[in-house]
Structures are given as C-alpha cells and as structure tokens.
Amino acid sequence: MIDSLPPLREVIAAHDLQPKKSLGQNFLLDLNLTAKIARQAGDLSGCDVLEIGPGPGGLTRGLLAEGARRVLAVEKDARCLPALEEVAEAYPDRLQVINADALELDVLEHLTPPVRVVANLPYNVGTELLVRWLTPKAWPPYWDSLTLMFQKEVAQRIVAQPGGKAYGRLAILSQWRCEARIVMQLPPEAFTPPPKVHSAVVHLQRLETPRFEADAAVLSRVVAAAFNQRRKMLRSSLKGISPDIEAHLVAAGIKPTERAEQVPIEGFCALAREVAK
Numbered sequence: 001m002i003d004s005l006p007p008l009r010e011v012i013a014a015h016d017l018q019p020k021k022s023l024g025q026n027f028l029l030d031l032n033l034t035a036k037i038a039r040q041a042g043d044l045s046g047c048d049v050l051e052i053g054p055g056p057g058g059l060t061r062g063l064l065a066e067g068a069r070r071v072l073a074v075e076k077d078a079r080c081l082p083a084l085e086e087v088a089e090a091y092p093d094r095l096q097v098i099n100a101d102a103l104e105l106d107v108l109e110h111l112t113p114p115v116r117v118v119a120n121l122p123y124n125v126g127t128e129l130l131v132r133w134l135t136p137k138a139w140p141p142y143w144d145s146l147t148l149m150f151q152k153e154v155a156q157r158i159v160a161q162p163g164g165k166a167y168g169r170l171a172i173l174s175q176w177r178c179e180a181r182i183v184m185q186l187p188p189e190a191f192t193p194p195p196k197v198h199s200a201v202v203h204l205q206r207l208e209t210p211r212f213e214a215d216a217a218v219l220s221r222v223v224a225a226a227f228n229q230r231r232k233m234l235r236s237s238l239k240g241i242s243p244d245i246e247a248h249l250v251a252a253g254i255k256p257t258e259r260a261e262q263v264p265i266e267g268f269c270a271l272a273r274e275v276a277k
C-alpha cells in the first residue's frame, strides 16, 4: 500500500469510470507500478509535477507518495474529477486538478519551477504534446525533464540512432537538446483495458544548451523536408530549402547523395547553420 486511499478497482467502480476508447483510456491500476514510474522522474521532493491525463489517479498517487512537492493534473474527462478530489483530500495542498484539454491549456501560470512533466499520455495526443514540449519559443524550457509513457514503437523513434527506419524528426527533436532514454517497458496486460501494443516509458532530461549550435526554426524546416521524402537523396529532398542546397550539403560535410536517415544530428545542425548563413 502506498497510501490509505481505496484500491483503484474500487475507485473505478465507485465512480463508474468505464474506460473510453475515444479518450485513450488505458488505466494503470497497480500502485506499486505507478510508484515505480514516478521514481523514474528522479527526486520529486522539490519539484512541481505536471501530469497530463490523471484518469482515476493511479500515477497521481504514485507521484504524491514519492514526494512530489505539488502535482498539477490536467484531465479532459470530467467523470474523473470526484475520484481525483479524494486524492487531493488525502494529500492536502499538494494536488491541483484542472478539467481541460491539455492541447488547449496554458499551464505555465499554474506552475512554479523546477518543473518535471510525468504522464501516462493518451496515445492520440502524446506525440503532439511531446513535439510542443520540445519546441518552445526559447531554450531552456520551463520543464527540467519529461517522463512519458508511449507506445513502444514511438518510444523507439524518440531514442533512435542514425541508420535505421526508426530514426527521424522525433529522434532529432528529442536528442538535439535532451538526453533521451527508455527507462521501462510494459506489456499490454499492465493496463486496464489492455491496449493492442506494448508500451515504454521514456525519460528526457533537458540539456542547458543544445548539443550542437543551430537555429531551431531552420533545423526544424531542414529535418522536416529531409524526412518527408526519406527514401530520396538529400540533394533532391532538400531542393525546396535552397537553390544552393548541394553546396550547403558539401560545406556541412554531407554527401549530397546521402539519405536523411544516414545523417547524424551533428550533420543536420551543420547544414542548418550553412542554410542560415
């Protein structure tokens, strides 16, 4: 037992929280597991934690039991609010719940640094939120780390190295300014109801400064174009970026006949610097 609240199966029955597929509701009911996920985020004692999609509150309870200073939980499904209210009462002044769509809400005004983001994300909005967290207006962003559950295949794309199919925009966005690692793998049976796919938790620790210098907007444009047509040679997929793209590729130390998935992040950053000159 991690707290004195009822087991999650009872919470779900008491509040009639039938999981909804449309909201990506695959719940974690094992509180030892949610506490373990919370621990992957590191020492939470001096941190505000932003949790997206608390649902019936399993991970929320893990985060609070593991000592988070405060949790801000953003949940779209109003049916979950009474269950979350009970969690807030068990941890006075440490849990704030906002009933909102995380894609619409500006969370900044509700958080005090340092901030860690921890979530078992709804699969349908997970990648969209990750890209937003990784592309703030200025770096460093408001958060120190992201500890997020994804479909295993998405997790593998986040940590992928050059040379394979999984390597692409998500790997470059994630690893350019963060240390990204898969820290846990979970089978479908860990969730209720079980999803069709395996899942994994990724931990992204932001770097104070990017690994290699580049303008974020130019890098993003170059990488998007390169991987949009990933089977083509770069001199052809990047034609639209600049009329001098062949010269820029050579100046960046990249063969114009190479394909996007062979170029490491350092190469894309060198190319972005050339294009921006």
Ligand code: SAM
Pocket: 023, 024, 025, 026, 027, 028, 029, 052, 053, 054, 055, 056, 057, 058, 059, 060, 074, 075, 076, 077, 080, 100, 101, 102, 103, 119, 120, 121, 122, 123, 125
């Ligand atoms: N954190 C809980 C757990 O681990 O058991 C629930 C995880 S479940 C995979 C995803 C949760 O995100 C659901 O509670 C769902 O209602 C919520 N959700 C879905 N779309 C959302 C959105 N756009 N904004 C906020 N919450 C959302």
